[in-house]
Amino acid sequence: MTTNNVQISIEVAGADLVFQPVSLSDTTPTGAQIAAAAGFNPGQQASVLLLLPNGELEDVRPSEVVDLSQKTGRFIVIESDRSYRLTIDGKRIDWPCRVISGDVIRQLGQVHGDKAIYFDRHDQADKLIEDREIIDLDSSGVEAFYSRAATWVLNVQGVRLEVATPTIVVSDAMIRAGFDVNQGWHIFLKVTGHPKQIIELTTVVDLRTPGIEKIRLTPKDVSNGETAQAVRRDFALLDVDENFLDERFAHWETMIENQRRWLLVYGYPVPQGYNTRRVTLALDVPPSYPGAQIDMFYVSPHLSLSDGQALACTEAQEAINGVPYQRWSRHRATASEWRPDTDNVITHLALVESALAKEVQQ
Template identity: 25%
Template sequence: MQQIIPSGDNRKAHEVNGAALGEERHQHNAYRILVADDQMNERYLDINDPVPTGRQIIQAASLHPVDDFSIYAILASGEFEDLRLDETYDLRGNSAERFVIFQTDRAFKFTIDDRQLEWGKPNISGSVLKKLANVPADTYHVYLEVRGGQDILVRDTDLIDLSKPGIERFITVICDTTEGLSVLPEVDRRYLSDHGIEAELASDGPHIGVVLKQMHLPIGKFNHPFADILVILPPGYPDVAPDMFFCDPWLTLISIGRYPTCADVPHPFVGRNWQRWSRHNASWRPGTDGLHTMIKRVERALAEAK
C-alpha cells in the first residue's frame, strides 16, 4: 500500500516510520504535487518518482502529446522556474511542489508587484493575476502600469495582451478604504517614488492629507518658484475624490500682483495657514483615478491660473 506524503512534507516513508523499513518501503513512496492549468485551476497528482522529469509530470497529468506542453515550477517566493521536458526536479526537500502547465512553446514575461514571472499564453486575465500575486480576489484590485499616464484597472474578466513589445508591469492595491487611512495606497506610493516627489501624510483632527513637498511651479508665473501642495483625502479615498488643493507659501501672479481667481481664502491645517485653491473635482473614476490624477489637476490649475 502506497503512503501519500502531504505537500510541504515530502519525507521518505522510512524517515517517517523508522529506518527499519529501509529501501524496500522507499520504493513505494508517492509524492503529492499540485498542478495548475493556464487558468490556475489546480488539482493534486501523485508521483512515485522523487526526482521526476518535466515529461513525467506532464504525463502524470494525462496531457498529450507531451511535446506540445511547457511546465514551470512555482517556487515558494512565487517566482516561476522553467522546467525542460527532460530536466529533473527533486521533490525531496524543495519548499514548493506546485507546477503550472501550458500548451505552448513560448513564454511571455511580465512583472507583478516587482516580481518577474513568465506566462505560457499571450493573454492573461485579472483573476489569474490575483492568484499569481497571492492576494485575496475580493479585497484587491490589479492595475496595469502606464508610465507617464493613468494606470489601467484590470478587472477579473479582462484579458491583457502580453505579446506586445516590452514587459507589462502590474501592481495590486487593496480596495478596502477606511476613514483612518494610515498609509497611501501602493499605486500612489509607487507614482510618487517613480516621479521623485517627496510627500508625507499629515492628520489634523479627523482629516488626513498628503503634503507634496516643494513642488516646482510654472517658471516666471508666481512670486515663488516652489511651494508645498496639500491634498486633503476624503473618507473612502481612493474610491472618493479629493476636491480642492492648498498651497504654502501663498502664491500671487507676478504679471498682475494679486492672488489668482478663487485662491484667496485661508485654510488652517496642521498648524499652517494654507492658501485654498477652489478647483472642484466634477469627475472621478473609482478604481482608476488616484493621487497621480489629482497631481495632474493641480499642475493644470497652476499653469492656467489667472
C-alpha cells in the first residue's frame, strides 16, 4: 500500500510471544509489509497473525490489508509454511509452529495464573501442562487444551490432600487429613533430593516447591490416659517394613510379651461395612522372621459386620498387653505360600487388607 506519511508503532513477537515495538509509516499495510518491517524477506514464507483483543489469532495473507487507523496492533510473525490447529477452552487457534509452550497456550487462551492447563487425551488420563513444558502439535487431529481451577497435592502421613491454594499451614493440613494437632508430633517435610526437614505446626509449606513429597508424622509419646509412655521398639523389623510403616501409619510399635513378638499398628483403616472404621492391628512376628512366616492377624476392638452376619473363624481371642484382641484365622493358600526372599510385613498387610475387604465384598 502507499504510505500515508504517518509514523505508527506496532508490536511484533515470535513464537515466544515476547513483543517488541516495530515502526511502520502506513496505517493500511499488507501482511507482506508487516513481515518485512519485522525483518523477514519474501523468501522466508513468514506467517503473519493478528492477535485480537479476545486472544484469538487471525491469519493475515501477504496481500491482505490490515486497518491500523487506531495506530496500534499486535502481531505474531513466524517463518512457517503451515499451521497447526488447537483449541483452548473451546477457542480455536491456528498456530504456525509445530511446537508450543504451556506459557504460550496460557497467553493465547488468556488463562489466568490461578488456573491450571490440561491436555485433553482420549486414550489416557488428561495431562497437566506446566508453563515451561513444550508440546509437539505434529499429530493427527486437533489438540485440545482446557483450564480449570488449580489444585496442589500434598501427602500427609498417607492421606492425599488436594489443596486449592499453593501454600498451606502445617496445622491446617493435619486437621484436613484427620490428625489431632493437640497430640505431640515430630513433624517432617520430605522433598525429593533433600534431607527430611523438621517443621512445626505453624510452618507454611509452599506446594509449588519442586519435589515436595509428603509431611511425615511421628508421635512424640503415647498417652494411656494416665501417664505418657515412649513409643516401644522392642525388636527391629526389616528396613523395608519400617520405611513402609513410617510412610503409611502415624503410630506403630513393636513389643515383646511372654516371649511373643507383636507388631501393633494403631488406627488401621477398616472398609465400610464393619462396626468401626479403625482398629489396632496386631501381627505375631516369629523370632526367625522372615525365615518363618507371619500367620493370621488380630484386631482390637472386635469387628462385626454391620448387617449382623457372622464372621467365620474369628471367635478366638488373644490378650496383648492386657487388651483383648480378636483373632482372624486367615492363612495363605498353597499357590501363595510364604517366600522368605520376597514376603514381609508389607505383603502380609496386603493379605490383611484383602481378607477384610472380602467379608464386605469390596
